[in-house]
Amino acid sequence: MLILRTLIFGPQHGQGVARAILRTSEEALLVEHGALYPALQRLEEQGWISAKWGTSSNNRKARFYSLTSTGRKQLVKETTKWKRLTAAIGRILGTEAKGG
Numbered sequence: 001m002l003i004l005r006t007l008i009f010g011p012q013h014g015q016g017v018a019r020a021i022l023r024t025s026e027e028a029l030l031v032e033h034g035a036l037y038p039a040l041q042r043l044e045e046q047g048w049i050s051a052k053w054g055t056s057s058n059n060r061k062a063r064f065y066s067l068t069s070t071g072r073k074q075l076v077k078e079t080t081k082w083k084r085l086t087a088a089i090g091r092i093l094g095t096e097a098k099g100g
Contacts, residue, residue, distance in 0.1 A: 001075065001078040001079065001082060002021050002029070002031075003017055003021075003036075003039060003040065003043060003049070003065075004043070004048060004049070004067060004071055004072075004074065004075040004078065005075060005079075006020045006021055006024075007049060007065055007066060007067040007071070008067055008072070008075065010066075011054075011064040011065060011066040012064065012065060013054075013056055013062035013063060013064050013065070014033070014036055014037060014040060014062070014063065014065070015056075015062075016056075017031070017036065017040070017065065018030075018031040018033070018036055040065060043065075043071070044065070046070075046074075047068060047070045047071070048067070048068060048070055048071035048074050049065045049066060049067055049068060049071050050065070050066050050068055051063045051064065051065050051066075052064055052066075
């Protein structure tokens with residue numbers, strides 16, 4: 001979900017995705033390369049993102065990932081599920097705080 005959300009702002013190479021997540025989370029979420037690239041491959045296999053080769057800002061060859069229309073729809077679904085889950089957990093923790 002975080003990768004899909006990051007790509008909503010436009011194409012990005014893997015390192016850029018990792019930096020955007022780190023920056024947006026105020027350095028709370030560090031995405032390790034060993035987790036990022038397999039995730040990018042899975043998202044591409046599912047058709048949620050597409051990739052093409054390009055040149056990065058430091059003049060290196062890199063794969064740039066873009067969100068597909070299917071990926072946009074999936075992001076909406078995942079965000080809805082996430083909001084329901086966090087609301088449910090919030091209700092439980094709120095109840096626990098009152099009773100505990």
